[in-house]
Amino acid sequence: MIVVRTVADLRSALRDRRGGRIGLVPTMGALHEGHLSLVRAARARNDSVVMSIFVNPTQFNEQADLAAYPRTEESDVALAAEAGVDVVFAPDAAEMYPDGFATTVSVTGPVAETLEGAQRGRAHFDGVATVVTKLLLAALPDAAYFGAKDAQQVAVLRRLTADLNVPVELVVCPTSRDDDGLARSSRNARLSPDERARALAIPRALQAVTDAAASGIRDSRALRDRALDVLAEGMIALEYVAFVDPETFEPAAQVDRPTLVAIAARVGATRLIDNTVIDAGGA
Amino acid sequence: MIVVRTVADLRSALRDRRGGRIGLVPTMGALHEGHLSLVRAARARNDSVVMSIFVNPTQFNEQADLAAYPRTEESDVALAAEAGVDVVFAPDAAEMYPDGFATTVSVTGPVAETLEGAQRGRAHFDGVATVVTKLLLAALPDAAYFGAKDAQQVAVLRRLTADLNVPVELVVCPTSRDDDGLARSSRNARLSPDERARALAIPRALQAVTDAAASGIRDSRALRDRALDVLAEGMIALEYVAFVDPETFEPAAQVDRPTLVAIAARVGATRLIDNTVIDAGGA
Numbered sequence: 001m002i003v004v005r006t007v008a009d010l011r012s013a014l015r016d017r018r019g020g021r022i023g024l025v026p027t028m029g030a031l032h033e034g035h036l037s038l039v040r041a042a043r044a045r046n047d048s049v050v051m052s053i054f055v056n057p058t059q060f061n062e063q064a065d066l067a068a069y070p071r072t073e074e075s076d077v078a079l080a081a082e083a084g085v086d087v088v089f090a091p092d093a094a095e096m097y098p099d100g101f102a103t104t105v106s107v108t109g110p111v112a113e114t115l116e117g118a119q120r121g122r123a124h125f126d127g128v129a130t131v132v133t134k135l136l137l138a139a140l141p142d143a144a145y146f147g148a149k150d151a152q153q154v155a156v157l158r159r160l161t162a163d164l165n166v167p168v169e170l171v172v173c174p175t176s177r178d179d180d181g182l183a184r185s186s187r188n189a190r191l192s193p194d195e196r197a198r199a200l201a202i203p204r205a206l207q208a209v210t211d212a213a214a215s216g217i218r219d220s221r222a223l224r225d226r227a228l229d230v231l232a233e234g235m236i237a238l239e240y241v242a243f244v245d246p247e248t249f250e251p252a253a254q255v256d257r258p259t260l261v262a263i264a265a266r267v268g269a270t271r272l273i274d275n276t277v278i279d280a281g282g283a
Numbered sequence: 284m285i286v287v288r289t290v291a292d293l294r295s296a297l298r299d300r301r302g303g304r305i306g307l308v309p310t311m312g313a314l315h316e317g318h319l320s321l322v323r324a325a326r327a328r329n330d331s332v333v334m335s336i337f338v339n340p341t342q343f344n345e346q347a348d349l350a351a352y353p354r355t356e357e358s359d360v361a362l363a364a365e366a367g368v369d370v371v372f373a374p375d376a377a378e379m380y381p382d383g384f385a386t387t388v389s390v391t392g393p394v395a396e397t398l399e400g401a402q403r404g405r406a407h408f409d410g411v412a413t414v415v416t417k418l419l420l421a422a423l424p425d426a427a428y429f430g431a432k433d434a435q436q437v438a439v440l441r442r443l444t445a446d447l448n449v450p451v452e453l454v455v456c457p458t459s460r461d462d463d464g465l466a467r468s469s470r471n472a473r474l475s476p477d478e479r480a481r482a483l484a485i486p487r488a489l490q491a492v493t494d495a496a497a498s499g500i501r502d503s504r505a506l507r508d509r510a511l512d513v514l515a516e517g518m519i520a521l522e523y524v525a526f527v528d529p530e531t532f533e534p535a536a537q538v539d540r541p542t543l544v545a546i547a548a549r550v551g552a553t554r555l556i557d558n559t560v561i562d563a564g565g566a
Contacts, residue, residue, distance in 0.1 A: 005447050011325075011450070060447040071536065097366045100392075100442075100531070101446050102387065102390050102391045102392045102394070102395070102442055102445035102446065103389070103390050103391075103412075103442060103443045103447055104388075104389050105386065105387075105388055105389075105447070106386070106387050106388075106389060107385050107386050108385045108386075108387070109383075109385045111385070112385070130447075134446075134447055137420075137447055137448040137449055138448040140450065159383075159385055159386060160386045163384050163385060163417075164385035164386055164388070164413075164416055164417055164420055165290050165417045165420040166420055167420060167423065243290070247535070248383070279483055
């Protein structure tokens, strides 16, 4: 495995690999089992696997969150090598945003402006859209791998890759969860044992909604109430429980087709998100 | 030569050509000798030449200009074939901007916000940046060819292709001029004989500035006065005469390095632009 720091070196490293399929796993480092499951998915369907590691400053809406974001490159590189990554692309901010950088890729509409877009501000998804466009065009992979936990990010990226004719397949892998059900996130490392126990209300709330939908409840307000009951036990600062179309993020009043249930909450100082797709209509 | 209407068909048509170099000439049709000089430049350095023909509605700031823009696809296709184009990509607006389209590529700063960006509004270069990004990613050419007449557009596109890591070389070809000196433009067809004669004040003004700079004048206000004197003879509605850095479009008070002199004016109902680069410092 090689580690490259510049777009030029990345392209050189990939030149001889273009005869086969290339898979890209974009990450912000602080690798956990969730990232490694993306690498395994990429490994199974591609001849070469590239992982990018870049803590993208433009998508952080809080300087404290950016400053606290774990940076563990040495162990990340070791984990990537072990998981079968061929090329790690780990640029610094000056390589990605040199002096004079002045271009933004922006998606509008509910998919980018509601929920995470509303809570974190417009700049968040502009930052995500711009950096992922750069990563995709630097590596030109056949496929790029993302976790379902970041459902809205995936929907924004589906919109932008279709709209801009970016020649890539986006592959969404199931959310990786710890044994206790908590969605794996690099931010989980910041939770105290007590906070972690309270955070479990989030996956429990999603399960309660799934069960209620399976029992025949279609009204999303009624389903939301089930989630709120469970979340109340966690004493967490809820930001939203939303029922939306998984592609457009238009609100879904009735769960009569596949519907994304998305939750964002703060547990102590740590902001967590999680989601699931329910399909009561198809049951 | 084949004509394709969809991105999917364009990619199919180019699949077997990727072993060699591909050159792209983006146009809005209404082909004239200027476009054909771009095709010749592309032909000389590439194994395959693609021409796109698309009158992009999102870059027009005036509906009247869009409605009046000449559409001559049949003769364009014949001219393209004669000039050695291999593939014409002529999508309709629904192929480029399907329902739900929601993505914009935007460049900020003087390069996109002054002169044409100020006169035509922010949406103009957003429209250019977005459609050219789409065309580049649909065709993935090795090189794309533009005329120097659209100097600010080229500077915006240089910024965005560098910023977004679009893997393409931008090639700028000299402005093509009629025998009388007028820069070739599809919009020239709208000029009456009298308007055309008056429009010649624009290239004459650029020549006067070039001569004055060669004679040792460095102050751009003094050079600008020379241009204004000549333009006054044309009785045209001047929008701007500007002296700027050709890359950043920052204003240049002194011509002590290569400096772009850009003019925009209306002659009757027709808006014309032209420019030249002077380099008094190097003389």
